[in-house]
Amino acid sequence: MTRELLKGNVAMAEAAIRAGVDAYFGYPITPQSELLEWMSKRMPEEGRAFLQAESEVAAINMVYGAACTGARVMTSTSGPGISLMAEGISYIAGTEVPAVIVDVMRGGPGLGNIAPSQGDYRQVIHGAGHGDFFPLVLAPASVQEAVDLISEAFDLAEKYRTVVFVVADGSIGQMMEPVTLPPMRERKRARPEWAVGGAKGRAPRRLTSLYLKPEVEERVNLRILRRWREAEAHEVRYRGYHLDDAAYVVIGFGTAGRVALSAVRAARSEGIRVGLFRPVSLRPFPTQAIRQLASQAKAFLVVEMNGGQMLEDVQAAAQGQVPIRFYGRMGGMVPFPDEVLAEIKALAAAPPSPADDPRGRWLAQMAQA
Amino acid sequence: MTVSAPSKPRRKLKLVYQKPEALTDKATHYCPGCTHGVAHRLVAEVIDEMGIRERAIGIAPVGCAVLAYDYFELDGVEAAHGRAPAMATGIKRVLPDSVVFTYQGDGDLASIGMAEIMHAAARGERITVIFINNAIYGMTGGQMAPTTLPQQVTTSSPRGRDVVTQGYPIRMAEILATLDGVAYSVRRSMHDPANIRKAKKAIRLAFEAQVRGLGFAMVELLSTCPTNWRMSPIEAMHWVRDHMVPAYPLGDYKVDAALKKLRV
Numbered sequence: 143m144t145r146e147l148l149k150g151n152v153a154m155a156e157a158a159i160r161a162g163v164d165a166y167f168g169y170p171i172t173p174q175s176e177l178l179e180w181m182s183k184r185m186p187e188e189g190r191a192f193l194q195a196e197s198e199v200a201a202i203n204m205v206y207g208a209a210c211t212g213a214r215v216m217t218s219t220s221g222p223g224i225s226l227m228a229e230g231i232s233y234i235a236g237t238e239v240p241a242v243i244v245d246v247m248r249g250g251p252g253l254g255n256i257a258p259s260q261g262d263y264r265q266v267i268h269g270a271g272h273g274d275f276f277p278l279v280l281a282p283a284s285v286q287e288a289v290d291l292i293s294e295a296f297d298l299a300e301k302y303r304t305v306v307f308v309v310a311d312g313s314i315g316q317m318m319e320p321v322t323l324p325p326m327r328e329r330k331r332a333r334p335e336w337a338v339g340g341a342k343g344r345a346p347r348r349l350t351s352l353y354l355k356p357e358v359e360e361r362v363n364l365r366i367l368r369r370w371r372e373a374e375a376h377e378v379r380y381r382g383y384h385l386d387d388a389a390y391v392v393i394g395f396g397t398a399g400r401v402a403l404s405a406v407r408a409a410r411s412e413g414i415r416v417g418l419f420r421p422v423s424l425r426p427f428p429t430q431a432i433r434q435l436a437s438q439a440k441a442f443l444v445v446e447m448n449g450g451q452m453l454e455d456v457q458a459a460a461q462g463q464v465p466i467r468f469y470g471r472m473g474g475m476v477p478f479p480d481e482v483l484a485e486i487k488a489l490a491a492a493p494p495s496p497a498d499d500p501r502g503r504w505l506a507q508m509a510q511a
Numbered sequence: 512m513t514v515s516a517p518s519k520p521r522r523k524l525k526l527v528y529q530k531p532e533a534l535t536d537k538a539t540h541y542c543p544g545c546t547h548g549v550a551h552r553l554v555a556e557v558i559d560e561m562g563i564r565e566r567a568i569g570i571a572p573v574g575c576a577v578l579a580y581d582y583f584e585l586d587g588v589e590a591a592h593g594r595a596p597a598m599a600t601g602i603k604r605v606l607p608d609s610v611v612f613t614y615q616g617d618g619d620l621a622s623i624g625m626a627e628i629m630h631a632a633a634r635g636e637r638i639t640v641i642f643i644n645n646a647i648y649g650m651t652g653g654q655m656a657p658t659t660l661p662q663q664v665t666t667s668s669p670r671g672r673d674v675v676t677q678g679y680p681i682r683m684a685e686i687l688a689t690l691d692g693v694a695y696s697v698r699r700s701m702h703d704p705a706n707i708r709k710a711k712k713a714i715r716l717a718f719e720a721q722v723r724g725l726g727f728a729m730v731e732l733l734s735t736c737p738t739n740w741r742m743s744p745i746e747a748m749h750w751v752r753d754h755m756v757p758a759y760p761l762g763d764y765k766v767d768a769a770l771k772k773l774r775v
Contacts, residue, residue, distance in 0.1 A: 207601025
């Protein structure tokens with residue numbers, strides 16, 4: 143297989159095309175715009191639908207419409223766009239149709255900036271929109287992993303009839319790395335038995351998220367929840383590095399996890415028995431695997447490019463079995479491996495007590511910096 | 512077992528009126544005197560006459576017609592408030608041979624969905640839009656709409672719409688006619704049989720525009736809301752005639768040359 147040097151956004155776009163995406167609807171926003179631009183060139187070449195919408199609101203509702211026909215469909219945006227798409231995402235989930243959304247995260251809140259961030263964690267794990275539903279959320283740490291997860295995202299969206307997010311922090315979208323693209327998949331011809339497309343020779347089909355009778359809505363809610371439980375049972379994904387003998391475990395996803403891996407290797411070379419646990423599926427969250435590690439390790443270090451949004455899920459998974467230290471950079475700042483290495487050394491030298499407040503300790507530390 | 516032969520009708524009956532195939536048997540939830548039922552029937556008759564039921568996909572709005580998909584015997588979806596034109600775009604772009612129509616009220620189309628309708632029209636999306644303008648929010652209980660007339664009393668303009676603080680009514684048929692992507696933009700009314708017949712012809716042309724690939728098509732239909740206007744059905748019909756028609760002139764604001772030649 144040939145390897146190509148590709149920018150993350152372009153690689154994710156081409157990966158979606160190779161995965162057989164039928165339609166793309168999007169709106170320009172930094173740092174994901176190259177994805178839309180690549181689609182504008184390539185989708186018409188392949189005889190597929192591309193449209194630059196008038197807003198993220200319109201884009202997600204175009205996705206919704208196309209998804210109702212059983213087409214493979216996606217959009218991409220960044221945090222401010224996810225906020226605007228929240229409504230449509232909820233409708234898609236409530237109608238139980240599949241769609242893939244790429245979020246190339248930037249600094250926030252508000253207009254924030256265009257530097258890499260993981261500040262949308264809490265937003266996307268709840269699917270951004272209103273009501274009871276559960277998206278799947280996948281977080282790559284390299285351009286190659288982004289390509290691989292995009293391919294998988296469509297299959298997962300169709301399997302669970304829900305929204306699948308691929309969340310890449312801005313650095314994954316913007317950096318160039320050598321990647322192997324998958325071969326072009328044949329586009330699926332048959333449409334699912336629930337899809338609309340004209341009631342030719344069959345009874346009409348109606349797709350809606352409206353269930354006026356509470357007892358009917360509850361049945362739908364339970365169906366969505368059961369499907370989610372299936373996903374929880376089968377779709378947890380994570381990567382472990384140097385965990386076999388690790389006394390200390392660093393936990394981080396995406397770019398934060400990748401930076402932490404460099405720090406872990408440096409700490410190992412200095413004799414500290416430390417490993418890295420990198421969640422790849424943020425939803426379903428690898429709760430059981432982290433709980434298992436919590437029963438073995440002396441201490442955890444959670445590293446994120448936000449103010450400790452995943453930290454709360456790690457704490458819930460660890461159930462107080464292990465003391466936790468937190469280190470975050472915010473606002474579009476990316477931690478350097480040296481910073482994480484210093485944190486690992488501090489963790490090994492003086493593990494926090496289980497009663498410590500990891501975020502409070504970190505905030506005090508940031509005030510001194 | 513013997514089966515008796517059906518009794519011979521005394522005289523040959525001629526069927527002159529029946530439910531369109533494109534309507535379901537379901538009784539609608541609409542109030543007495545509401546013109547949604549008329550509009551539904553006109554759309555269904557046109558779909559029957561054009562033979563497009565089996566490739567039609569209807570998009571219901573948020574508003575009183577939120578359950579419209581239950582009344583049409585064809586594939587249907589339910590959009591978020593105002594987003595039907597975007598949803599229609601998504602469907603039409605992946606199924607270009609389908610016949611896609613939205614059915615939207617004034618709050619849906621001219622308030623929260625203004626961006627979506629304008630851009631679908633500007634792009635010349637090959638979709639048909641049925642726009643029900645009754646100058647009020649019906650489903651939420653009679654609040655002011657973008658189309659509410661000056662001085663009109665609603666539950667959110669209790670002293671009458673004050674144009675200084677609450678702005679002016681929006682004339683969608685005229686606005687959309689300014690856009691190059693639009694093949695057909697007209698306004699009709701449903702307050703009496705003569706106007707209903709004209710409305711049906713306009714709906715036909717709005718679907719013809721789509722199947723002929725001419726561009727975006729919209730029919731604005733002046734409609735009643737007796738419940739929230741606090742009127743009897745007859746008073747409501749007269750109110751459309753006496754107050755809405757002067758404010759929203761009936762007419763053809765844009766008609767593609769190819770449609771002008773059509774005899775329907």
